[in-house]
Amino acid sequence: MIPQTFDYVRARNVGDALKALAAKDGTKVIAGGHSLIPLLKFRLAQPARLVDIGHLDELRGVTEVRRGAKIGAATTYRDLLESKLLAERYPIIAEVTSGIGDLQVRNKGTIGGGLAHADPAADMPAVMLALDAQLVLRSKRGKRTVAAREFFQGAFSTAMAEDELLIAIALPPLPRGAGTAYVSFEQAASGYALAGAAAVVKRSRSTVAHCTLAMTGISDRPYLVRAAEQLVGTQGLPDAIEHVAAQAAAGVEVNGDIHAPADYRRHLAVVAARRALQKAFVRSKK
């Protein structure tokens, strides 16, 4: 478990990190290290240089942006859990984060690191999709924003260019009174999701006015379930929820492995989707 030799640069600021990335010499960004270091130790990643951004205050913390929020990319999971703003406006963040790793992992691991790593069974990406998060990327060439739904492009593959750095996650306001929920079935060894579902449901009087459903762990990337729209206009009765949940993995190429053969994982996707929709529905205000 000894990595290949690499150079290490401790960035003094974001500009410093962007300069290092602009060289396009295979430099990798490290913050909490909980995704990258295992890859280094297995020599699955052999970058010539690491640039460390984990200590940069400008990348840490949760700030209020109108009725939404902005999360610095190097904000630790623990900081997410301790954010009152997130607890108030996006309780699903605490719900998902409390199940990530253990205390030590949450003390060091960062939301940006996890998202940029794009593990197809990670929990947070599904939540980002359900919340319609916008990922703010910077490079020496400039700044752009990519929607979470465009960001994840495959297993461990994102829309980021080699010279780009994820600097923040912008969360638009949730529909007023919306309920949210994250439900997952964990792989016993890793704790990653065999199937995970993130749901946002808003009711307006007696009908569902808004519904998004995002899945993770099922295939090579997290995805939004289009059929979630079919709940809108219904009364959110169990049959309607079941109808939507049944389509949680429809048309998706489902992974199978020693922990969950594809048919079981497909089944879990439906169960997770149903439970997440039900919880979110119950939590939404009438």
Place this chain on the structure above:
Amino acid sequence: MPTLFGSGIKRREDPRLITGRATYTDDVKLPGLIYLAILRSPYAHAKLGKVDTKAAKAAPGVLAVYAGADITDRVVPVPCAWNVPNCNLKTPPHPLLAHQKVRYVGDGVAMVIAESRAAARDALDLIEVDYEPLKAVTDPERACQQGAPQLHADVPNNLAFTWVVAGGNADEAFAKAEAKVSLRIVQQRLLPTAMEPRAAVASYNAGTGQLTLWATSQNPHIHRFLCSVMLKIPEHRVRVIAPEVGGGFGSKIPCYADEVLACLASMDLGRPVKWTEDRSENYKATIHGRDHVEYVEMCGTRDGKITGLRTRVYAGLGGYASTAAPGVPTILHGLMYSGAYTIPNIHGTVHGVYTTATPVDAYRGAGRPEATYLIERLVDTLAREIGMDPVEVRRKNFIPKDAFPYTVATGLTYDSGNYHGTLDKALGMLDYGAFRAEQEKARQQGRYLGVGVSSYAEICGLGPSQVAGAVGFGGGLYDSAVVRVYPTGMVRVYIGTKPHGQGEETTFAQIVADEFGYPVESVEIVHGDTESTPQGWGTYGSRTTAVGGTAVKLAAQRVKEKAKKVAAHLLEANEADLEWKDDAWVVRGSPDKRKSFAEAALMANVAWNLPAGVEPGLEATAFFDPTNFVYPFGTHLCTVEVNPETGQVTVLRYIAVDDCGPPINPMIVEGQVHGGVIQGIGEALQEMAVYDAEGQLLTGTMMDYAVPKASQMPKIETAHTVTPSPVNPLGVKGVGETGTIASVAAVVNAVCDALAPLGIKHIDKPLTPARVWAAIQQAKGNGGGR
């Protein structure tokens, strides 16, 4: 004065362990230390061509690189040390570094020694090896069929041995039986996963010809002997030190190539050499456990009397026969086929089979968990077949408490027991009747509750040396202690066993302190260094307390006898007139005339005034060789709820009632039960080592191998009954493995009981949600929901 024996005092070893002040092998630093790394085969089975080490030798910091051919003639191959007789055992040579062929992913191919650990690791990538891949076979049943890939030239069909146990007439019993049941059981491979992986620091001094090896060992004296044989160094010039050892579960019993390679490198290079496994290397290169495919049958009468048991077992050995491997699925498994019952007719056949996988050897319980599991699954299956409560079937077949010593059909004689006692206690704790009623109600609501019973008897306290010799075990099984009393009366005890987490620094001190009327702080237990400890055979097979603890007791008694002579002399009294009271001898009738043990110890050590014929000094050595094994027993109960939608199993209650004789330290006993039960629940619900068709280990890291986590485990309720063993003066039996032996069947029986309404008879462990769900789908007849 209250005795320490029986008192749940805190473990004395814990403060250093939990404050980071313990010294493990990897903590050993010596001047001039250099580092060893081992290149391991990425193929499960391949012909080995040229191993080109030129580029690695030229790499910065590299001191030497060896391939198999470089050392073959210099060292004796890794020996198998349990040559079970009468089974046509074949143990082909196990070279320290492969030559001509590799036989599992992880088989050592070459080694690099360098100035730093990183340089050694980097240089591995520069070694070029020509492999010609061959077909792999990791399933032991398939590996001994005609046409399977052949691992060793002189072992047809990969059949290492065929061992038979028989008592009574099983064929006749089955022919006449009113009821018969059979199961095909897979006892999956497991990865022992000690918290500390293996490590070695070898230091050879060419000037003195002395080799010192610090190593992660459960049995340093055995490793001293084997190092001496393999390296051809006289045994008295080899010193093995097992410092703090972070768990073993059996995986640190065997002799491995790696530690010996470190010795060889130190001899060649004249500098101390360190090798430390990382976790993924540990999962490939350290022994695995279990790996049986079993065809098992039980027969009996319609009213629940068991009349026969038959087995055909394929036991995977991996690529080579590890140190104790042949004894595990035979002596420690097949001889226990009677379990806790009076089964009159038994026939078992065990095929040991080489496979292209990591070698298998003793893992916590070693053969007995497999035996208990198959017996207890069969008892439940028979109970269901004849429509009888599984508890009643057990009651009806237990060896009765007044029948001990009792000789079972396989020939073993159990020492003592009260099997109804532990069963009744466990049933009372659960309120079995109430649970059955609750289960019935739940079933009507479409919920699946189940209760699993597992009643076991196990063989441990290994064991009489004469038996060891008779069953081909390549060593003795007595154990030893030296009790040395210093002038101030303080005591050090040097033991031949090697605790590595079991707490004997506490329990053995309790034994000695009681003998001398001391507080426990006055006694230190020393273990692990062959230079200071007497010849012993190590810690495994739940033998340390029953055998080593007895040696401690005997040595302390000898010391006390001598001290008494000195005390009598000082008191100018006859020994016969002395009474031991708390911590001193008192002259009967003259309570003011007293000499404490410490006062006698001082006089013995200064020798100013000793009785005639008494030598100065105060120490004694004892070697204890038991006349029989000991047989702990108990009943574990587990209740579960199975979620029929997801296949998830929730353990509702786990009750363990064990009898290991009088507990020296009830808290430590409880801890051993907890640990064992958790390992067993892990085996029952989630742990499995999986190879793919090419022999690649798919569960090669903790991301895929599901070691139980605290958050996944239930609360464990423990209780005990006390039935002393007549085999040793302490009356104690082992308790290190009982939890693992009992718990696997309790959990699986509970799940199968829960799913009985669906017609499900058996699901192979581990009962992962995916497997349980698939079984439910199949039972419902929709073929897995595809």
